[in-house]
Amino acid sequence: MxxxxxxxxxxxxxxxxxxxxxxxxxxxxxxxxxxxxxxxxxxxxxxxxxxxxxxxxxxxxxxxxxxxxxxxxxxxxxxxxxxxxxxxxxxxxxxxxxxxxxxxxxxxxxxxxxxxxxxxxxxxHPLLAPLGPEPLSADFDGGYLYRASRGHRVAVKVFVMNARVVVGVGNIYASEALHRAGIHPRRPARRIALARYEALAAAIREVLLAAIAAGGTTLRDFTDSDGRPGYFRQHLTVYGRAGEPCGGCGTPLGHEVIGQRATYFCRHCQR
DNA sequence: CTTTACGCCTGACGGC
DNA sequence: TGCCGTCAGGCGTAAA
Known part of the structure; x- marks a missing residue:
């Protein structure tokens, strides 16, 4: 995917x-x-x-x-x-x-x-015109997320996956970044303070950059026939790990559907 | 306007 | 072993 x-x-x-x-x-x-x-x-x-x-x-x-x-x-x-x-x-x-x-x-x-x-x-083009900023660009930071989130009562995970807010944050990395930032995925977007959005913006950037680095090593040769089974998995700390201990506190990770999407998080570390 | 649900597809998987 | 129902998942679009 x-x-x-x-x-x-x-x-x-x-x-x-x-x-x-x-x-x-x-x-x-x-x-x-x-x-x-x-x-x-x-x-x-x-x-x-x-x-x-x-x-x-x-x-x-x-x-x-x-x-x-x-x-x-x-x-x-x-x-x-x-x-x-x-x-x-x-x-x-x-x-x-x-x-x-x-x-x-x-x-x-x-x-x-x-x-x-x-x-x-x-x-x-109509498909590109409405899109939000690139997560790895200078336009994207905690201040931007904070301002954009005012008045939005949707769950923060749904919010950051909205391409009009910021592009490229898919289901896997939304869970990963929220865990890294210590934010509960169900928390309403408008009820998160600036400092926490700064942590979230940084987490999104870090997770994406780490994944690009990993993808770069795994997918170096594009003339190869397939052969890249689960190259993401080893870098994921919460996604697909329901029941496994949280890397931060040891609490078994939870799994819920939020916004019709599988969501993984730690109910202890993430508030 | 914001928010939610749906559907497009196929491969993988679990149950029988 | 084989058949079948279920579901994931990006994201545009319709509906609420």
């Missing part, structure tokens, strides 16, 4: 292979993704030279001269760089062939991913 760290790792992994290269052809084997890929998608994208690979939230932006290729990995999507001629496997839905002879291959079993061809400024 690609969270921000995996998307960022993917960005870093594919960038050297596609930056400066021209897309010579596009093959769409399965257009039924999150939004159906239009008939003329392949024709529009073909011929573009990619100048840079950027990321906004969990969207990858492959910028080219004539437009921008915007990709989302959903929850089961992945991108891989393979040699030309590599036979497609199951769920290999789209190929972008480059003038280097390599192929950028999009695989997505659950098809929650998406791809768009944008000829306008990506930031003005």
């Amino acid at each position: 690609p969270e921000l760290p995996e998307v960022e790792t993917t960005r870093r992994g594919i960038s050297p292979h596609v930056s400066g290269r021209r897309i010579t052809s596009v093959t769409v084997r399965e257009p039924r993704l999150r939004w159906t890929v239009p008939e003329d998608f392949a024709r529009q994208v073909a011929g573009t030279r990619i100048t840079s690979v950027e990321r906004r939230a969990k969207y990858l932006l492959l910028r080219g001269g004539a437009g921008t290729l915007m990709l989302h990995l959903g929850m089961s999507g992945s991108l891989r760089v393979v040699p030309s001629g590599t036979p497609p496997a199951a769920h290999d839905h789209v190929d972008f062939r480059f003038d280097s002879g390599r192929v950028l291959r999009f695989n997505d079993p659950r098809r929650f991913g998406s791809m768009h061809w944008l000829t306008v400024d990506p930031e003005s």
Whole structure:
């Protein structure tokens, strides 16, 4: 399940292979993704030279001269760089062939991913325009979270997972960051003081940066066939560990559904 | 406006 | 062993 760290790792992994290269052809084997890929998608994208690979939230932006290729990995999507001629496997839905002879291959079993061809400024696209700041940017800090949370009575975990508040904080890292910051996931967002939001903003940054570092080591070679089972797990202190002792106090970790999502926390350390 | 529920999909898993 | 029901999970969208 690609969270921000995996998307960022993917960005870093594919960038050297596609930056400066021209897309010579596009093959769409399965257009039924999150939004159906239009008939003329392949024709529009073909011929573009990619100048840079950027990321906004969990969207990858492959910028080219004539437009921008915007990709989302959903929850089961992945991108891989393979040699030309590599036979497609199951769920290999789209190929972008480059003038280097390599192929950028999009695989997505659950098809929650998406791809768009944008000829306008990506930031003005309806999917990107409403998004909050990047958690690793200077715009994001405790003061921002504090101000944004005033008047919001939703649980703080729901609040920080809202992409209009801050992007890229997925379900796993929300639990992890709240535990690190000592904040109970059910606490109403408006009932948390500035100092605690500063701790939370720092925790979100730290957890994401640590995960990016871990993803970087695990997903170094994108031409490899799969082989990355549970690379997150070893770094997780609460997620998926219901019943195990809290690393801080030893109290068995709890598991509840908050906002329709599995949530893990310590009822003793987190208030 | 804020908040909540739903649905898209498939693989994994548990029960029988 | 095999079949089947259940559920996770990002996130846009409809509904409340």
